[in-house]
Amino acid sequence: MHHLPIWLTVKSRSVLVVGGTSPAARKVRLVRKAEADVTVVAPRADGEIAAFAGRGEITLIRRDFLPGDVKGRAVVYSATGVDAVDRRVSAAARAAGVPVNVVDRPDLSSFIMPAIVDRGPVVIGISSAGTAPVLARQVRARIESLLPDGLGRLAGFADSFRSAVKATIGDARARRRFWERFFDGPVARAVLRGDVHKARERMVALINGPEAARRPEGAVSIVGAGPGDPDLLTLRALRLLQEADVVVYDRLVGPDILDYARRDAERIYVGKGKGRHTRSQAEINALMTARAKAGQRVVRLKGGDPYIFGRGGEEMVHLRRAGVAVEVVPGITAAAGCGASAGIPLTHRDYVSAVTFVTGHATSGEPDLDWAALATGRHTLVVYMGVSTAGTVARRLIEHGMDPATPAAIVENGTRADEVVVVGSVADLERMVAANRIVGPAVIIVGDVVRLAGEEALPALARAAAV
Numbered sequence: 317m318h319h320l321p322i323w324l325t326v327k328s329r330s331v332l333v334v335g336g337t338s339p340a341a342r343k344v345r346l347v348r349k350a351e352a353d354v355t356v357v358a359p360r361a362d363g364e365i366a367a368f369a370g371r372g373e374i375t376l377i378r379r380d381f382l383p384g385d386v387k388g389r390a391v392v393y394s395a396t397g398v399d400a401v402d403r404r405v406s407a408a409a410r411a412a413g414v415p416v417n418v419v420d421r422p423d424l425s426s427f428i429m430p431a432i433v434d435r436g437p438v439v440i441g442i443s444s445a446g447t448a449p450v451l452a453r454q455v456r457a458r459i460e461s462l463l464p465d466g467l468g469r470l471a472g473f474a475d476s477f478r479s480a481v482k483a484t485i486g487d488a489r490a491r492r493r494f495w496e497r498f499f500d501g502p503v504a505r506a507v508l509r510g511d512v513h514k515a516r517e518r519m520v521a522l523i524n525g526p527e528a529a530r531r532p533e534g535a536v537s538i539v540g541a542g543p544g545d546p547d548l549l550t551l552r553a554l555r556l557l558q559e560a561d562v563v564v565y566d567r568l569v570g571p572d573i574l575d576y577a578r579r580d581a582e583r584i585y586v587g588k589g590k591g592r593h594t595r596s597q598a599e600i601n602a603l604m605t606a607r608a609k610a611g612q613r614v615v616r617l618k619g620g621d622p623y624i625f626g627r628g629g630e631e632m633v634h635l636r637r638a639g640v641a642v643e644v645v646p647g648i649t650a651a652a653g654c655g656a657s658a659g660i661p662l663t664h665r666d667y668v669s670a671v672t673f674v675t676g677h678a679t680s681g682e683p684d685l686d687w688a689a690l691a692t693g694r695h696t697l698v699v700y701m702g703v704s705t706a707g708t709v710a711r712r713l714i715e716h717g718m719d720p721a722t723p724a725a726i727v728e729n730g731t732r733a734d735e736v737v738v739v740g741s742v743a744d745l746e747r748m749v750a751a752n753r754i755v756g757p758a759v760i761i762v763g764d765v766v767r768l769a770g771e772e773a774l775p776a777l778a779r780a781a782a783v
């Protein structure tokens with residue numbers, strides 16, 4: 317983030333706009349919406365500015381800018397388009413410690429103006445930190461089209477009940493849940509439709525009903541975060557993250573996914589990692605149980621899918637036995653994510669119609685797997701956690717009858733920016749791991765479908781080609 321997004325109170329405060337043409341008029345319009353007292357300094361003022369002044373809505377000083385004009389202002393805008401004047405305004409404001417924005421001149425500005433979606437009192441600001449204003453405007457257009465017109469009305473409606481809700485529901489968490497139910501429910505929909513009268517009656521009943529003051533019940537959602545790309549989160553995962561009181565997360569969950577959690581949610585890391593305290597599974601279970609029983613909404617966030625080599629099953633059983641409400645939200649498992657991103661379909665009617673997921677993790681020596689079935693089955697084989705045992709896996713498969721030339725791929729950090737795809741044969745797996753220095757989370761995909769590793773994989777193949 318290059319800038320700090322803040323919403324400045326300028327109501328009844330003095331704001332200076334330097335310039336008399338339409339860029340200045342645009343600033344005047346905006347600042348007046350925020351109920352500031354606007355002064356415009358310009359030797360000549362065009363129609364709109366003059367009209368504002370004529371109606372007594374602004375103070376217009378018809379002369380050149382003087383450095384003393386910035387004194388006592390909450391904010392200063394310069395919209396003259398004349399480099400020398402813009403520089404003088406910027407220097408004077410900075411010297412006086414007043415925030416200054418010079419139109420189209422981030423180099424002379426101490427703050428920049430976002431693109432705005434205005435559904436007053438709901439206002440959304442979008443910034444690309446000056447790098448791509450057109451993109452920011454396109455994002456704004458998309459948001460505009462998503463937000464119902466009645467959003468401002470809805471915010472105003474909620475505001476009119478704020479103190480009543482606060483007086484009736486003392487507990488802050490219960491209050492937040494009340495508002496979440498409200499904004500998601502029929503009363504809010506009635507307000508959006510414009511049926512405010514009926515909505516008011518129903519709101520009064522809602523506030524005074526038994527549900528409102530009920531102590532919130534805690535729950536745990538065991539949520540699959542997918543293989544790494546935040547775009548692969550499910551909509552339900554996103555909603556739960558935005559409602560969570562606590563997020564308990566693993567090593568495979570990156571910061572760009574955690575960014576989607578509610579800002580005030582507590583984040584607790586429970587993965588293994590260098591220099592970090594590692595919690596046992598029993599401790600993680602106890603932590604989730606305690607938090608849920610204290611009424612918190614816990615999101616247990618796991619890489620990929622919680623039920624695929626994710627210990628989600630164990631946690632679910634523990635929580636259920638402890639009497640905690642628990643739900644499991646599936647995620648995109650690494651095999652599916654890596655296959656898609658490397659252009660390798662895990663099944664394909666022309667090649668194979670079964671897929672097997674195994675773990676290459678070995679507690680002692682080598683993975684405990686049914687090698688004969690894996691070597692001779694007509695399937696795509698996906699090995700999770702198999703980087704350190706890749707050589708053993710390959711040898712056992714070949715010993716049990718697999719053709720050494722069977723195509724094999726390694727996908728490391730699949731779906732992430734640093735994804736690496738290496739394609740070769742099963743006989744070559746150990747060398748492929750060593751030569752490409754594969755260390756990150758990776759899956760090994762074995763089978764004829766690897767021949768289809770397509771164009772999508774080509775950029776990531778660069779490292780493989782280099783060795």
Ligand SMILES: C[S@@+](CC[C@H](N)C(=O)[O-])C[C@H]1O[C@@H](n2cnc3c(N)ncnc32)[C@H](O)[C@@H]1O
Nearest residue numbers: 543620621626649650700701729730757758759
């Ligand atoms: C403990 S398992 C968790 C699997 C996870 N529950 C899933 O459904 O993908 C960890 C293994 O998943 C695989 N994995 C997870 N994320 C990956 C990624 N982005 N790229 C490649 N493999 C990944 C690796 O084999 C890693 O060692």
